[in-house]
Amino acid sequence: MKNQNFAKRVINYDSSVLAELFIESSNPINTSFAGGYPDQQLFPSAEITTAFQQALTTNTPGIFQYTDAKGPVALRTILAQRHLQRTGVAVTADDLLITQGGQQAIDLITRLFINPGDGLAIEGPTYVGAISAFESYAPTYYEIPMEADGLNVDQLEADLKAHRGANRIKLLYTIPDFQNPTGITLSTAKRQRLAHLAAEYDFYILEDSPYRDLRYRGTELPTIQSFDHHHRVLYVSSFSKILSPGLRVGYLVAEHDMLVELAGLKSANDVQSPNMTMLALAEYLTTNNLDQHIAKMKPIYAEKCHVMVNALRKYMPAEITFTEPEGGFFLWLTGPKKLDLNKFMHDILLPKAHIVFVPSQPQYASSDIRNCARLNYSNVPLEKIEPGIKQLATYFKAYLANN
Amino acid sequence: MKNQNFAKRVINYDSSVLAELFIESSNPINTSFAGGYPDQQLFPSAEITTAFQQALTTNTPGIFQYTDAKGPVALRTILAQRHLQRTGVAVTADDLLITQGGQQAIDLITRLFINPGDGLAIEGPTYVGAISAFESYAPTYYEIPMEADGLNVDQLEADLKAHRGANRIKLLYTIPDFQNPTGITLSTAKRQRLAHLAAEYDFYILEDSPYRDLRYRGTELPTIQSFDHHHRVLYVSSFSKILSPGLRVGYLVAEHDMLVELAGLKSANDVQSPNMTMLALAEYLTTNNLDQHIAKMKPIYAEKCHVMVNALRKYMPAEITFTEPEGGFFLWLTGPKKLDLNKFMHDILLPKAHIVFVPSQPQYASSDIRNCARLNYSNVPLEKIEPGIKQLATYFKAYLANN
Numbered sequence: 001m002k003n004q005n006f007a008k009r010v011i012n013y014d015s016s017v018l019a020e021l022f023i024e025s026s027n028p029i030n031t032s033f034a035g036g037y038p039d040q041q042l043f044p045s046a047e048i049t050t051a052f053q054q055a056l057t058t059n060t061p062g063i064f065q066y067t068d069a070k071g072p073v074a075l076r077t078i079l080a081q082r083h084l085q086r087t088g089v090a091v092t093a094d095d096l097l098i099t100q101g102g103q104q105a106i107d108l109i110t111r112l113f114i115n116p117g118d119g120l121a122i123e124g125p126t127y128v129g130a131i132s133a134f135e136s137y138a139p140t141y142y143e144i145p146m147e148a149d150g151l152n153v154d155q156l157e158a159d160l161k162a163h164r165g166a167n168r169i170k171l172l173y174t175i176p177d178f179q180n181p182t183g184i185t186l187s188t189a190k191r192q193r194l195a196h197l198a199a200e201y202d203f204y205i206l207e208d209s210p211y212r213d214l215r216y217r218g219t220e221l222p223t224i225q226s227f228d229h230h231h232r233v234l235y236v237s238s239f240s241k242i243l244s245p246g247l248r249v250g251y252l253v254a255e256h257d258m259l260v261e262l263a264g265l266k267s268a269n270d271v272q273s274p275n276m277t278m279l280a281l282a283e284y285l286t287t288n289n290l291d292q293h294i295a296k297m298k299p300i301y302a303e304k305c306h307v308m309v310n311a312l313r314k315y316m317p318a319e320i321t322f323t324e325p326e327g328g329f330f331l332w333l334t335g336p337k338k339l340d341l342n343k344f345m346h347d348i349l350l351p352k353a354h355i356v357f358v359p360s361q362p363q364y365a366s367s368d369i370r371n372c373a374r375l376n377y378s379n380v381p382l383e384k385i386e387p388g389i390k391q392l393a394t395y396f397k398a399y400l401a402n403n
Numbered sequence: 404m405k406n407q408n409f410a411k412r413v414i415n416y417d418s419s420v421l422a423e424l425f426i427e428s429s430n431p432i433n434t435s436f437a438g439g440y441p442d443q444q445l446f447p448s449a450e451i452t453t454a455f456q457q458a459l460t461t462n463t464p465g466i467f468q469y470t471d472a473k474g475p476v477a478l479r480t481i482l483a484q485r486h487l488q489r490t491g492v493a494v495t496a497d498d499l500l501i502t503q504g505g506q507q508a509i510d511l512i513t514r515l516f517i518n519p520g521d522g523l524a525i526e527g528p529t530y531v532g533a534i535s536a537f538e539s540y541a542p543t544y545y546e547i548p549m550e551a552d553g554l555n556v557d558q559l560e561a562d563l564k565a566h567r568g569a570n571r572i573k574l575l576y577t578i579p580d581f582q583n584p585t586g587i588t589l590s591t592a593k594r595q596r597l598a599h600l601a602a603e604y605d606f607y608i609l610e611d612s613p614y615r616d617l618r619y620r621g622t623e624l625p626t627i628q629s630f631d632h633h634h635r636v637l638y639v640s641s642f643s644k645i646l647s648p649g650l651r652v653g654y655l656v657a658e659h660d661m662l663v664e665l666a667g668l669k670s671a672n673d674v675q676s677p678n679m680t681m682l683a684l685a686e687y688l689t690t691n692n693l694d695q696h697i698a699k700m701k702p703i704y705a706e707k708c709h710v711m712v713n714a715l716r717k718y719m720p721a722e723i724t725f726t727e728p729e730g731g732f733f734l735w736l737t738g739p740k741k742l743d744l745n746k747f748m749h750d751i752l753l754p755k756a757h758i759v760f761v762p763s764q765p766q767y768a769s770s771d772i773r774n775c776a777r778l779n780y781s782n783v784p785l786e787k788i789e790p791g792i793k794q795l796a797t798y799f800k801a802y803l804a805n806n
Contacts (some may be wrong), residue, residue, distance in 0.1 A: 003660060005573060005607065007518045007540075015667045043467040052679065056452040064446040064647035098671035100503060105674050111539055115410045116519060132671035136514055137410075170408060185663040204408070244467035246678035257406060264418045268535035269510050269672070270503035273647035274680045278561065 010325070012136045014352040017342070017362050018128060024356045031388045033357040035330060036180065037379040039304075042297050043244050044288070051284035056276065058283075063275045069267040070259075071251075072275065074255075079251055087223045087235075091253055097262050100273050102238035102250040104209050105304070107133040108265045109206050109234050110171070112258065114139045119161065119169035121203075123151045125332075125372070127180040127362035130173055134340025134365065140167045141365045148342035150176065150186030153193050160201040171204050172314060178211040178328025179365050181374035185326055191224045196230035207283055210238040210250075211328035213294050216302035217325040239281060241329070242294050247277050265370060302376040305331075311386045315393035322375075329378040333357075336400070340370040344399050353391050416538045420745070420765050422530060427759045434791040436760040439583065439732060440782040442707075444469060445700050446647050447691070449457040454687035458568050459606050459679065461686075467676045472670040473662075474501025474654075475678065478685040482654055485688070487558050489616070490626045494656055500665050503643035503676050505613050507654040510536040511668045512609050512637050513574070515661065517542045522572035524562065524606075526554045528735075528766035528775070530583040533576055533611070537768065543570045553579065553589030556596050563604040574607050579627060581614040581731025584766050584777035588729055595629045601635035612730035613641040613653075618707035619728040634658035642684060644732070645697050650680050675765045706761075708734075714789045718796035720804055725778075732781040738761075740805070743773040 002011050026033040026212070056063060070076065071109070076093035084090050099105040110133060114120055120139035123146055134141075144151045144158045151174060160169055172194070176186035186194075198205050207224045214320035225233040231254075238250035254262060284290075305325060311332075312322050323332045335341060341361035349355045377385060405414050405714060428435040435594075459466060473479065479496035487493050502508040513536060517523055523542035525533070526549055545562045547554045557624040563572055575597070579589035589597075610627045634657075641653035657665060669675070686694075690789050706726060715725050715734075726735045738744060745762035752758045763775035780788060 002664075005516060005605070006664065007514065007516055007521070009518075010515055010668070011666050013667075015670075019663075019667070038467055039469045040464045043464045044464045045459075045467060048467065049456070049463070052455050052459055053452070056448075056455055060448045060452070061443045061446045064448060064451065064649040065443045066440055066643075066648045100676070103671075104673040111410065112413055113408060113410055115412075118410070129671065129674065132667070136668070136671060202408070218677075240469075245469045246467040246675075246676040248673065248675065259414050261405075261409065264416075264422070264535070265413070265539070267418075268506075268532070268539060269647075270507040270651065271532065272651065273503070274651040274677055277677045277679055278684075279680075 009136050009138060015132065016284070017184060018214055021356065024350060026227065029354050030350070030354045030386055031380070033355065033375040033377070033380060033388065034180070035376050035379050036238055037301065038241055038245065039379055040302065044293055047288050048244060048280065048284055051287065052276065052280040054287070055194070055279040055283040059275070059279055063279055065275070067272055067275055068097070069272050070279050071273060072282065075278050078282055078285050087226055089223065089225050089253070092094055095256065097169065097252050097254070097259055097266060098273055098278055099250045099252060099266065101240050101245070101248045102208060102236050103129055103133065104266070104269070105236040105250055105252040106130050106173070106206065106208065107136070108262050108269065109236070109252065110134055110137045110139070111265050112261055113171045113204060117167060119167050121156060121161060121169045121172040122365055123174060123179065124365070124367055125181050125360055126173065126365065127175060128358070128363050129209070131362070131365045138174045142169055143364065143366050145354060146179070146182050146184055148184065150179070150184055150190050153190050154195070157197060160197065160203070169201070169203050171197070171206060173206045173208065174224070176219070177209050178325050180211070180328070181330050181358065182332040183323045183325025183330050184223065188221050191222065192227045194224050194234065195227035199230040203232070205233045206236060207233050207296060208236045210241050211229060212237070212355045213242050213338070214298060214301060215327035216298055216305055234258065243284070243290065249273065249277055251359055283367050304380065304382055306386045307382065308375065308377045308389060311389035315390045317393065317397050317400060320396055330374050333373045333375060335371045337371050339400075339403065341373045344371060348399055349392070353395055355388060355392055364398055412539050412541060416535070418535065424759065424761060425729050427753060433753070433757045433759050434783070434787055436758065436778040436780070436783060436791065438779050438782050439642055441648065442703065443781055445703065446802065447696055449693050451647060451683065451687055454690065455679065455683040457690070458682040458686040462678070462682050466682055468678070470675055470678055472666045472675050473499070474676060474681050475685065478681050481685055481688050486656060491629055492626065492656070498656055498662060500655050500657070500662055500669060501676055501681055502653045502655060503673065504643055504648070504651045505611060505639050506532055506536065507669070507672070508639040508653055508655040509533050509576070509609065509611065510539070511665050511672065512639070512655065513537055513542070514542050514668050515664055516574045516607060520570060522566060524572045524575040525768055526558055526582065526761055527768070527770055528576055528584050528772070529576065529768065530578060530611070530764050531761070534765070534768045545572055546767065546769050549582070549585050549587055551587065553582070553587055553593050556593050556600070560600060563606070572604070572606050574609060575601070575609065576609045577627070578611045580612050580624070581728050582616065583614070583731070584733050584761065585735040586726045586728025586731055586733050588624065591624050594625060595630045597627055598630035598635065601631070602633040606635070608636045609639060610636050611639045613644050614646050615640070617701060617704060618730035619701055619708055628656070637661065641797065646687070646693065650684060652676065652680055652684050664798060704781055707783065707785055709787065710788045711778065711780045711792060714792035718793045720796065720803060723799055733777050733779055736776045738774045739803065740774050742806065743777045745773060751798055751802060752795070755797055758791060758795055762777050
């Protein structure tokens with residue numbers, strides 16, 4: 001039992017499943033489909049190292065001192081330009097806050113809006129790290145099911161209509177592009193409708209899009225923010241998937257009054273991010289072509305995704321369905337309702353096949369759904385994907401026969 | 404008026420005074436006694452730059468990848484050794500969590516213990532950044548007045564006795580060494596008593612000691628943690644004052660079950676700190692002698708402190724008293740009760756003398772005390788201290804005569 005002096009947010013949240021997954025995932029004996037890591041063979045190590053050297057020698061001694069909580073204006077200026085190029089939404093350096101990865105942006109935006117009990121709409125399933133951040137602020141969850149073209153907006157609107165009082169929805173959290181964990185992309189029509197609903201029902205949208213640049217097929221869709229004419233969307237992005245997660249640089253784009261408060265919350269949380277990583281990133285973006293780097297990575301991730309989907313088609317029993325993502329790092333398996341994939345993993349898969357994935361249960365904030373799982377392909381060595389899926393399918397078949 | 408969709412923690416907290424101070428403090432026209440920055444002439448820029456280069460080239464490509472939320476074991480091992488050397492308390496790498504400066508440690512420890520309304524004892528006055536972190540968790544404050552030898556422990560015990568129910572004190576926040584903002588050091592007897600009280604009354608102590616290594620005179624006192632035999636003390640330190648705040652590296656030392664939860668909260672907050680800064684610090688600490696660097700800085704800060712105290716003695720009217728710190732960055736001015744030093748600063752000091760300090764009011768979490776102010780000497784050029792204080796005294800005299 002946990003120490004009863006801890007806050008309820010800590011006593012009520014069970015992170016043991018994820019902590020165990022982290023350990024199993026790092027164990028080299030296992031084939032891990034569990035992680036959410038980029039492929040570290042793809043990091044432009046030499047270029048980033050040079051950027052650090054350059055940033056450290058040209059910004060001395062100011063780089064070692066405190067700076068603005070929002071982050072150095074040099075970096076924010078570059079990111080504002082990139083935001084316009086990549087999403088068509090014109091912003092200035094003052095509309096941007098540099099965060100410690102996308103994760104801190106999720107934490108701070110929740111902190112900005114959510115009192116204990118306030119309504120927070122989320123996708124079911126959603127990014128498990130976002131749930132862990134939300135838990136600190138004790139929201140009332142409205143879990144919106146995922147469909148093939150993204151969250152069920154009819155269900156969202158029904159919830160918006162049904163709850164107009166103290167527990168009304170104040171914030172929607174969505175990952176529109178190649179969602180973590182399902183790999184599903186939200187349709188353009190739904191994006192547009194969400195922007196309208198936010199203005200109509202007086203709520204805000206946290207549009208979290210760390211995988212947006214990693215599209216392997218199909219056409220890029222406009223951001224939800226691009227349909228927003230009422231400052232309802234807070235857009236979050238990150239360099240963790242497209243450059244290096246070790247840098248811990250993400251950013252958010254928000255309307256001025258929100259940004260001022262978010263900068264204050266950032267300051268209360270950790271004063272600021274490290275100057276060295278922020279100025280090294282500014283230097284990297286100035287002297288290198290990030291889009292070329294992304295273009296180099298995409299066929300490699302696309303092939304991993306393709307090999308996994310093909311192997312699933314070839315080996316998986318018909319009772320197990322799966323998504324076929326157009327980008328990102330993940331796809332989603334769904335088995336018959338009776339199946340408990342957490343139990344399957346612990347009883348069979350891990351001890352017998354040394355395979356690990358993320359079972360569905362911790363990826364839902366309120367539902368108890370156990371018949372699904374997330375598979376990652378970005379960080380699995382290419383040659384291990386097909387044999388791993390083949391073995392997974394073999395154990396699935398046996399388990400289905402006996403359960 | 405703030406957006407009423409924001410959470411209460413945001414609507415209720417007025418950070419505008421501090422935001423304005425930040426701007427005035429950065430304005431080169433002003434002599435700023437307001438900041439809390441180290442003197443950037445003292446940063447070992449070349450050594451840190453070399454450490455980054457070394458860390459980046461020897462840890463490739465892992466340094467660019469995600470890592471353990473607690474931070475790299477290489478750094479935690481060095482810090483555990485340093486903690487033993489510097490405080491006499493034996494800990495292992497597993498007892499340490501690397502945080503984004505001391506600030507994040509304060510945020511996470513508050514998040515670990517404080518439900519809305521839970522009792523949090525703090526010094527009055529206290530570090531303004533800690534108050535901003537506490538506000539996110541809506542505690543009930545018990546403000547314990549400062550005396551010449553640190554917080555009034557009798558008052559604390561009276562509060563502990565008086566409140567045994569739902570709003571009992573769960574956590575005490577104290578800065579025992581050269582407190583921010585008063586410069587006061589907590590006596591050994593009080594440290595020992597606090598450790599006993601924590602066990603007796605079932606509360607925890609956040610011992611925040613970023614200035615501990617910067618003692619200019621007198622004898623180092625044992626940490627509160629060194630008297631703790633019941634895992635009641637969570638110790639927080641930082642490299643911001645003794646090496647470089649731009650690095651954003653701090654750490655906390657806590658008992659195992661707490662550390663596991665704090666690592667989970669760190670992960671929910673920002674996943675981890677950047678590998679580059681953490682591994683560069685490990686490299687710096689391996690190839691350089693930090694204590695020698697500190698020994699080089701101390702006489703420079705000691706002189707600044709000495710010059711400020713002497714100038715206060717020489718020029719200040721008798722109605723204005725001040726502390727005489729044995730270390731750290733700050734001292735504390737106290738004027739007659741009727742004086743409003745925020746008003747004095749805005750009406751007179753800033754427009755006429757271009758001098759800025761931090762008035763007392765935002766440095767109290769609940770009391771409305773306006774007749775005091777914090778003065779910083781660490782980041783004021785030495786030659787500006789005496790003339791600045793002389794001018795300050797002149798305006799004080801005139802203001803006292805008219806108010």
